[in-house]
Amino acid sequence: xxxxxxxxxxxxxxxxxxxxxxxxxxxxxxxxxxxxxxxxxxxxxxxxxxxxxxxxxxxxxxxxxxxxxxxxxxxxxxxxxxxxxxxxxxxxxxxxxxxxxxxxxxxxxxxxxxxxxxxxxxxxxxxxxxxxxxxxxxxxxxxxxxxxxxxxxxxxxxxxxxxxxxxxxxxxxxxxxxxxxxxxxxxxxxxxxxxxxxxxxxxxxxxxxxxxxxxxxxxxxxxxxxxxxxxxxxxxxxxxxxxxxxxxxxxxxxxxxxxxxxxxxxxxxxxxxxxxxxxxxxxxxxxxxxxxxxxxxxxxxxxxxxxxxxxxxxxxxxxxxxxxxxxxxxxxxxxxxxxxxxxxxxxxxxxxxxxxxxxxxxxxxxxxxxxxxxxxxxxxx
Ligand SMILES: Cc1cc2nc3c(=O)[nH]c(=O)nc-3n(C[C@H](O)[C@H](O)[C@H](O)COP(=O)(O)OP(=O)(O)OC[C@H]3O[C@@H](n4cnc5c(N)ncnc54)[C@H](O)[C@@H]3O)c2cc1C
Numbered sequence: 001x002x003x004x005x006x007x008x009x010x011x012x013x014x015x016x017x018x019x020x021x022x023x024x025x026x027x028x029x030x031x032x033x034x035x036x037x038x039x040x041x042x043x044x045x046x047x048x049x050x051x052x053x054x055x056x057x058x059x060x061x062x063x064x065x066x067x068x069x070x071x072x073x074x075x076x077x078x079x080x081x082x083x084x085x086x087x088x089x090x091x092x093x094x095x096x097x098x099x100x101x102x103x104x105x106x107x108x109x110x111x112x113x114x115x116x117x118x119x120x121x122x123x124x125x126x127x128x129x130x131x132x133x134x135x136x137x138x139x140x141x142x143x144x145x146x147x148x149x150x151x152x153x154x155x156x157x158x159x160x161x162x163x164x165x166x167x168x169x170x171x172x173x174x175x176x177x178x179x180x181x182x183x184x185x186x187x188x189x190x191x192x193x194x195x196x197x198x199x200x201x202x203x204x205x206x207x208x209x210x211x212x213x214x215x216x217x218x219x220x221x222x223x224x225x226x227x228x229x230x231x232x233x234x235x236x237x238x239x240x241x242x243x244x245x246x247x248x249x250x251x252x253x254x255x256x257x258x259x260x261x262x263x264x265x266x267x268x269x270x271x272x273x274x275x276x277x278x279x280x281x282x283x284x285x286x287x288x289x290x291x292x293x294x295x296x297x298x299x300x301x302x303x304x305x306x307x308x309x310x311x312x313x314x315x316x317x318x319x320x321x322x323x324x325x326x327x328x329x330x331x332x333x334x335x336x337x338x339x340x341x342x343x344x345x346x347x348x349x350x351x352x353x354x355x356x357x358x359x360x361x362x363x364x365x366x367x368x369x370x371x372x373x374x375x376x377x378x379x380x381x
Contacts, residue, residue, distance in 0.1 A: 011184055014201060020035070029375060035171065038176075045336040045363060057365065080165065088236075088283075090239045125140035133318075146238070202335050219336070221294075225290075242279050244279055247261060
């Protein structure tokens with residue numbers, strides 16, 4: 001009997017969102033899946049993020065299409081697992097001439113490029129979001145597509161759904177130490193499997209370290225903050241981004257007006273460039289507001305957080321949004337894998353094995369689309 005439980009059609013390494021999404025895609029195709037997570041519960045980037053499914057952050061074409069497909073699959077999984085989400089959409093608020101120029105330009109361009117978005121004058125933007133600061137507000141770019149989930153809740157509960165609905169075998173507190181198909185060696189002993197997908201996030205050292213080091217991956221550290229539950233059921237409405245965000249996502253590279261905005265920010269507030277700061281807000285279904293973030297790059301992540309970064313984020317926030325309760329209840333940082341130009345890293349170091357790591361702050365957005373794509377590549381060839 002013990003041997004019967006130690007065989008799977010597919011082993012997934014990693015219990016973050018990318019691993020869970022791959023397990024979901026494989027299990028839907030009828031594979032017997034075993035999922036291995038080294039910790040007792042996931043504690044990587046997938047439980048430290050904003051919970052934003054953010055297709056508007058993806059550049060036009062294949063990546064935007066992948067994000068939209070991923071969003072569909074997210075909705076399918078969230079509904080099936082009866083997990084809460086908020087179909088909030090998003091607002092990029094403009095407070096400066098150049099921010100207005102970029103958001104207006106993208107509202108025009110975006111429609112032809114497949115984005116469902118439009119420019120809102122200040123009065124309409126304020127109807128969408130009670131949090132926006134009125135002073136100097138020039139308007140906002142509205143997109144109805146973005147979703148918000150509570151990452152901690154979703155990543156904690158999805159595994160149980162996968163086990164119950166699809167019989168996915170969950171092995172938490174069980175690291176995978178080596179792969180030599182059909183065998184994999186884990187902290188819980190040897191397993192046999194036909195295929196393995198490694199979704200280890202920013203763990204480049206345990207499995208196939210040579211492949212990861214040749215791929216030129218590094219790490220990105222982000223500082224985050226969260227308020228307590230807002231009083232009286234107060235709702236943020238759309239997830240909010242501001243002018244700094246326009247220089248962060250590649251979507252807006254399509255705008256001829258973007259370089260002027262970049263130049264102004266670099267000259268006026270170089271500290272935002274120094275720490276890679278842009279300011280976004282999302283709200284959990286329980287009412288807390290998550291605020292971030294910064295970007296510090298390098299394989300060796302500073303274990304200590306910088307009060308200056310929190311101060312800069314909160315200072316910028318005050319010009320953009322006000323919350324009924326601005327107490328900071330939690331501070332943390334998260335780390336994700338980063339590549340200078342690729343949005344995700346996918347490799348097949350040997351037959352039957354795939355390494356998948358999302359190499360930018362977009363793993364929540366892409367996970368389910370990538371899961372489907374990887375399984376199609378592995379099974380349909
Ligand atoms: C602060 C922050 C904010 C972000 N905001 C957003 C957002 O709003 N929207 C968005 O789209 N993206 C966002 N991202 C990015 C997103 O969170 C990540 O891209 C995504 O979570 C990566 O998921 P993952 O499963 O690959 O990695 P992880 O969540 O790090 O999970 C990898 C797991 O693999 C396990 N593991 C590794 N090696 C082994 C092994 N050998 N054996 C067993 N287990 C192993 C680890 O323990 C870990 O739990 C954000 C990231 C951060 C840090």
